[in-house]
Amino acid sequence: MTQPHPFYAAHEATLQRALTAIAERTYWSAYPESPSPKVYGETAAADGEAAFRAYLGADFPLDQPGTTDRVATESSPFGVALDVRYPHVTDLDALITAARAGMRAWRDAGPQTRAGVCAEILDRLHRNVFELAGAVQFTTGQAFVMAFQAGGPHALDRALEALAYAYAEQVRTPASAAWEKPAGRGEPLRMTKTFHVAPRGVALVIGCNTFPTWNSYPGLFASLATGNAVVVKPHPRAVLPLAITVRYAREALADAGFDPNLVTLAAEAPDERLASVLATRPEVRIIDFTGSTAYGDWLEANARQAAVFTEKAGVNTVIIDSTDDFVGMCRNLGFSLTLYSGQMCTTPQNILVPAGGIETDQGPKSFDEVAGGIADAVRKLTADPARGVELTGAIVNDGVLRRLEAAGGVGDVVLAAQEVKHPSFESAVVRTPTIVALGADAAETYGEEWFGPVSFVIATGSTDESIRIFRRVVGDKGALTASVYSRDEAVLDAVEEAAVEVGVHLSTNLTGGVFVNQSAAFSDFHASGANPAANAALTDGAYVASRFRIIQSRR
């Protein structure tokens, strides 16, 4: 067995710390989330922005097989011209052949070397995190700080978490074993056994529009670390963050002596349906996808040759029963609804409140007062456009705008969406959230996902009915998050039991600086795989274990 590549030694301490973190699941982070110059240096932000701007209106520096002309498909929610021209995949056979060419050497390099190279890729992305943040900001419409955090350090943390699980899973079986079975009075039976980690094949990562790095990194690094080649198919409106990712991945692979084509970008022209074509290629054996339920279901049904990991739509739900901190509750929920204009797969949509109102530290509050309290919190956060846009960012695409418009007609508008003029980007499409009150009988409306800045405050007969609605809607449609506010332990226990049964992660009485739509890598699981919103969790043993196989040889 050859020695691991020096990249392994360079990143071994980080990897070991990550292994401890996933075993403890207490707080840890490898990549600082503050974009402050004190952390990253005085020139880091400006240098990163310049690097980002240098990509605009130019050919993106990627030299890949299977591509001929160039495509530019992005359109910034901030109205900034991007016009980055990516290599256009026109010869899939050539792309896949190239992806596979380096797999044997990558496989034979072993788990340590692969982990080292993957950690080196993360390190290089981290060194260029402001460049990455700019790319995330201007393709997704996230405000800068969020684009930096969710698109940079948080995404890198999730990637490292997936890498740690993938590494642990591979080394739990020894590379070899000496087997000696007693045979009565005779000589024992002896065999030398070798356990090869064999990749599944080519892995396909299908990126999404809103979180191109955060949602793609776990699958990308879990597949790469387990020996597979990875083809990254970005969302046509959010290519740049993944193009930058692929660029640095290829450089690190090449520097370590491996074929850079182990990681490739599959950019497409509009309407080419490249994801579907790739997903059903026999060489593609793993698929990671984040996006619509319809397409996720299609992948699960049609990409039968592959292990398919999907994160789809869901109906995130809040149950409000009572609270000891009415102001904190409203502020916390208001922030969750406002952040990135509710365009997170984890943003609450349905807020279930008894029609008769609730008990609070400020005395009884009527249904309208609860709805109004949350609406006021949103108003406060968005009243000043200059501050508001730093939370809301911009609207990612027209589908969100259409839903926002439709929402005004389905119930009583508690809070109307406002069109906001962005102080820095005059063509930016900015909207504040809307909140609509519905009755419990409006299940046709609130029983579907309204992705974007649309939430419903739903008047139920009682908290018991709220729990029944929660069970039914999440059971049928799934959810990535759920939360409950109550000062009654019995209610908290009942909701926790319901959450476990319908398979959704639950947050309880969030009134401070932790928000239901944010999850912490190395501690919180994202999705569960136990309800229709996702068929797997990021990131656990089940997420990585079937990305490779053990092939045994005994002599």
Added chain:
Amino acid sequence: MTQPHPFYAAHEATLQRALTAIAERTYWSAYPESPSPKVYGETAAADGEAAFRAYLGADFPLDQPGTTDRVATESSPFGVALDVRYPHVTDLDALITAARAGMRAWRDAGPQTRAGVCAEILDRLHRNVFELAGAVQFTTGQAFVMAFQAGGPHALDRALEALAYAYAEQVRTPASAAWEKPAGRGEPLRMTKTFHVAPRGVALVIGCNTFPTWNSYPGLFASLATGNAVVVKPHPRAVLPLAITVRYAREALADAGFDPNLVTLAAEAPDERLASVLATRPEVRIIDFTGSTAYGDWLEANARQAAVFTEKAGVNTVIIDSTDDFVGMCRNLGFSLTLYSGQMCTTPQNILVPAGGIETDQGPKSFDEVAGGIADAVRKLTADPARGVELTGAIVNDGVLRRLEAAGGVGDVVLAAQEVKHPSFESAVVRTPTIVALGADAAETYGEEWFGPVSFVIATGSTDESIRIFRRVVGDKGALTASVYSRDEAVLDAVEEAAVEVGVHLSTNLTGGVFVNQSAAFSDFHASGANPAANAALTDGAYVASRFRIIQSRR
């Protein structure tokens, strides 16, 4: 958190030893494989046989919901009348409702208690292992020693191995964690996180005719240990071994204070297609199946609501290039072909030999001499019917007889199958193996599985061509085992590389007491999940990790 049930303490040392074994994968066994009175006591064999015989011609003692009348569907390959009458499942809703009723208490009991109860079930089965062996022998046609070993200790070892993986997977995430995130100069953010192990739902185990316990136990115990209820659907011709299993499982569950309906038997009348009906029930979320490729593929395509683990047909292949021990090679292969009349999913079928012959310790041997040497070894083992039947056992069903008959017409018969009169069971259906020589161009014949005592010695142009055929046939049709004989390291390496690429476990130069068709629990993996013969391996992390989900609650 409540204390684990005392069954955990009772079996903790065994479980810990099993956890060590799966991490080392050196030799270990928990259940002695010798049926000797020195190991099991003077009266164990007779007592067990009596217990087995007491089941015959009687109502099997199982009291389950959803059943009304009784069914008897078994017919012994040894010609012994069985006529055991099992509860007939006629009300699936009632059965599934009953299976689910105890799941919450079982879930809340936690991984330790579940592991303890599962280990107790194994212990009780082991205490009744001779009874189990009789049931396996007379339903499968295995000779007694094999029925005892493969149906008893080896099956129990595999079950314990699966249990160990399942336990390890659940406890790798802590039950709870205190999360504290620094927040600049302010108070840190603090959350208490609880990680619930939540089962998938009802698990279905579909047993096979030939190895009712060995092939069913890993899935049964992996699912049960992770909190699922298990419905055991036995093969209609091999019900008794699983009925006995279910009986003792239910007793142990009840003794530990759990609902015995967490494990139920789903016996059916002929042609009820109960497996298909159960497999597509929405409550059924895990399926383990061993059997035909056609039915395994059907399950994978149609039981889309479930995680489906299948072991299907394959074409096990031997590459003979050269040998330092011609006699040992022929003897070893002859034994593998003779054992249980080749009715193992791991028995070699295709033996690839260069037409120009091979180099051996006895000088060059022609193709015919190699084929003849293996045939002689089989002849030697089967010449004396009394000794022969202790290896071959009986033919499990008519399908095997039909293939055996057909095999005589597809090539040059090197060794003809013989009808043997069993010295103890006059109606037993016993046949010795046939060996047929084919050319490399007969891929239509050798490219399919001929389950039973049929093997082909195939004349190839060279070892290189043998490797190409191996790659092609195993790549297309899959295999559970492969082996190679060569004294050339380059050939061994080339075959090992081919084996890793097509995803089949390889044995090299077996000439002694280890046989390609036998795998050792805790050391060898059975199947790989990397070729068409199976979509999973018994038993590794991937086999257990998706049988449950982690649902998180944070306060």
